[in-house]
Amino acid sequence: MPPAPQYPSFAAVTMLVLGLLVMLARASQAMFEGEEGTASKSDEAASDGAASDEAVPDETDAGSDPRSAQSTQSAVPATGAARIEDHRDTGPTRAERRARDALGEEDADQNPWHDEERDADSPWGENESEVDARRARADFEFSTGALLTNVALSQGLFGVAILGAAWLADVPPVALGVEVGDPWSVGLPAVGLGIVVGVALYVANELSSVLLDATGVEYSEGLREALAPDTLRGWVVLLGVVLPVIAGFEELLFRAALVGAFAAGFGVSPWILALFSTVAFAIGHGAQGPGGVVVTGLLGFALAAAFVLSGSLLVVVVAHYLVNALEFVVHEGLGIEWA
Known part of the structure; x- marks a missing residue:
């Protein structure tokens, strides 16, 4: 008989990581x-x-x-x-x-x-x-390479901490949205669904940004511009390493842990937890200005809803990655603006 999951211990580590992440986000915003x-x-x-x-x-x-x-x-x-x-x-x-x-x-x-x-x-x-x-x-001023390295290392270490806490606390993978053997959880169907959701969310994200900009709400793109590479090698690192790490960690924390594991361990409605994770997700992106907080909050709730409905961590990781990657490629790589 497998040991009973220690959800309180896992929750303590998760909230510690969340607190550290918010502190780093506030420091970036202050900068x-x-x-x-x-x-x-x-x-x-x-x-x-x-x-x-x-x-x-x-x-x-x-x-x-x-x-x-x-x-x-x-x-x-x-x-x-x-x-x-x-x-x-x-x-x-x-x-x-x-x-x-x-x-x-x-x-x-x-x-x-x-x-x-x-x-x-x-x-x-x-x-x-x-x-x-x-x-x-x-x-x-930080160089682009230093920023990319800092983001990848910090979020990668946070992700390892959450995975280690889940392993030590015996949290079952299914509680985190990983059901081995189910193609709609970890297979190609999950990847395909993530692509569809990601493209749809990217379009919605852009339309929301344009709408807020038209109403005069500040939407800062400084952080994305600072992370945009100037070389082909930099783009390979960004698209192949940094953005996957960001998508993987943020979905592991904000959707798998705060929604999936907390719902399974404490019997709380996943939709209530989705609202909580959305607020935390939006606060963590304060460096993008008021408009960025609003747009990111809407994106966060949409990803949380996709996680609750699909039960798959892979779906939201793929979707999150596509939203970020398309923003970088369209705006910083191709120089295209929606309006």
Whole structure:
């Protein structure tokens, strides 16, 4: 007779992992918001500098003094200049990116977002301290490879911790959505169903993002842009290693453990647990802004519903992977925007 599952012990480890994950997510969110706050301070300093220039009488002819022309422009372009340097950190909304592209097509000479690779010393209303601060931020910016490695290792270790806890607590695999011998759980039918669900959720995810963006709700894409590789090797690592690890771990935690195992071990309705896991899943993606939290919450509940209805962990892992992979390939690889 197999030993009785120790669900309380497994639940304790699961909640510990969830707490650590939320802490890391909050730290990432603070990092992104900190960069945005730094950019705002730079804008304020630039505006103060412009005001000081206007307050000091200029003894030279205004038409021949280049600083005079620069100070008249600094009130407007400084904001755009700050966004250029920090657009990967603060995460521009889709509307901002479309506005930038439209300005670039209509009048590149008057577009404050134009020429993103300009020299750091160009006259955009920045003083030397602002240029030095911007260079310092660039020096501390994580490389794409470091970000990918950090994500894969951290989530991979968390996943190992949950699997180890399930093994030590004798949690049966079926409680986690893995029923050996059932093709709709671990076979090709499960993979096919996951593909269908994943494509449908990707389309719904994109439509939700466009709708929120149209209503002015912030949806930051900075994290996805920061993780986007610049080389073919990087794309292979992202699509073949990092995204599968992310999908596998997050579905193991938010669907298999928080919904499947908790329902089996404590007799709680899986739909109530689906709501709980959805809230936790959304909070864990706070770095994407309010819009990202809403879209991710809807996606999380849809994945939880798919898990409850199918009873298969493989289905939701495949679906989750496809949503992430399609977003990267369509937006960052092909440069296609839905609107």
